[in-house]
Amino acid sequence: MKVLRNIIRIDEELCDGCGQCVPGCAEGALTIIDGKARLIAEKYCDGLGACLGECPTGALQVIEREADDFDEAAVEALLAAQKAEATGAKADQAATMPCGCASSHIQSFAPTITPCQVANQPRSMGVAATGFPEPAKNKPTPFLPSSLTHWPVQIRLVPPEAPFLRGADLLIAADCVPVAHPSFNRELLPGKVVLLGCPKFDDTQAYVAKFSEIFRVAGIKSITIAIMEVPCCGSMRGIIQTACQQSGVIIPVEEVVVGVRGNLL
Numbered sequence: 001m002k003v004l005r006n007i008i009r010i011d012e013e014l015c016d017g018c019g020q021c022v023p024g025c026a027e028g029a030l031t032i033i034d035g036k037a038r039l040i041a042e043k044y045c046d047g048l049g050a051c052l053g054e055c056p057t058g059a060l061q062v063i064e065r066e067a068d069d070f071d072e073a074a075v076e077a078l079l080a081a082q083k084a085e086a087t088g089a090k091a092d093q094a095a096t097m098p099c100g101c102a103s104s105h106i107q108s109f110a111p112t113i114t115p116c117q118v119a120n121q122p123r124s125m126g127v128a129a130t131g132f133p134e135p136a137k138n139k140p141t142p143f144l145p146s147s148l149t150h151w152p153v154q155i156r157l158v159p160p161e162a163p164f165l166r167g168a169d170l171l172i173a174a175d176c177v178p179v180a181h182p183s184f185n186r187e188l189l190p191g192k193v194v195l196l197g198c199p200k201f202d203d204t205q206a207y208v209a210k211f212s213e214i215f216r217v218a219g220i221k222s223i224t225i226a227i228m229e230v231p232c233c234g235s236m237r238g239i240i241q242t243a244c245q246q247s248g249v250i251i252p253v254e255e256v257v258v259g260v261r262g263n264l265l
Contacts, residue, residue, distance in 0.1 A: 006047030007067045010037050014059035018156060020206060023213070024054030027075045028082050042068035044075050056203045107151040108164045147189040155197035155207060165218040168193035172211075172240060173226040174233050180262045181226075188226055188256065200232040204239055211243035215251060226256045229265055 017035040029044035030037055030051060037059065039045055047070065049062040150164035158165070171192035178184040197207060214220065225240055227233035237255065244251060257265040
C-alpha cells in the first residue's frame with residue numbers, strides 16, 4: 001500500500017558506485033546495479049537516512065513522497081536471506097565488490113617471494129652515489145618477485161569482510177610510499193596485508209569508518225603505518241588512532257616514516 005512518508009532518493013549523476021552506502025544500510029535495502037546505488041524495494045527502506053553519512057559524493061538524500069509502506073517483517077526476511085548467502089559462500093572464493101569493477105575482484109594468493117627468501121637474499125650488491133644498490137654493468141636487472149598476497153590493495157576497494165584481512169598483520173601505507181621507498185616489497189611488505197590510500201586527497205571520514213569496521217570484525221593482529229615525511233601524510237596517524245578508539249579494539253601499532261628520497265627516517 002502506498003503511503004506518504006520519508007524514503008531515500010539516489011541522485012544517479014552524483015553516485016559513483018563506490019558501494020559504501022550498502023553496508024551502511026542496516027535494513028539491507030541498498031545494492032549496486034550497473035555501477036550505481038539502487039533501492040532493492042521501497043518496502044525495505046525505513047526512511048531514517050542512516051546511510052547518508054556513508055556516501056562520499058552526497059548522492060543520497062531523504063525526501064517525502066508516496067511509496068510502499070515500510071515492512072519490518074520483509075526486512076527481517078531479506079537480512080536472513082543475505083546472511084545465509086554470505087555464510088554459504090566459500091571464504092577463499094574470489095568475490096566481487098558491489099561496484100562490479102574488474103579491479104575490485106577480491107583475490108588471495110601466495111606471495112611470489114616469502115619472508116624467509118627475503119631474509120636470505122644476498123646483500124653484497126654495489127652501492128651507487130645515491131646510497132641505493134647499483135645494478136651490475138652489462139647485466140640485465142634481475143626480476144624482483146612480489147611479496148603481495150591479495151587484491152585489491154586500495155583502502156576504498158577492500159571490504160571489511162575480505163578473507164585476507166582475517167587475523168592479518170596490516171600494513172597501511174600512503175600511496176607515495178611504494179614509489180619512494182626502493183625496498184618496499186622486500187623490507188616493509190613481506191608477511192603483511194597492505195592497504196594503500198592518500199590521507200590528503202581521499203575522504204578521511206570514510207577511512208575512519210572503513211578502518212573502524214575492519215578492526216571490529218577482522219581480528220587484526222598488528223598495524224604498521226607507513227607514511228611519507230611530508231606534513232599532509234601525518235593525518236594517516238590520526239585516522240588510525242580514531243578508528244581504533246571507535247572500534248574499541250586494542251591493536252599494537254608501529255609507524256614507519258619514509259623520506260622523499262626513499263630513506264627510512
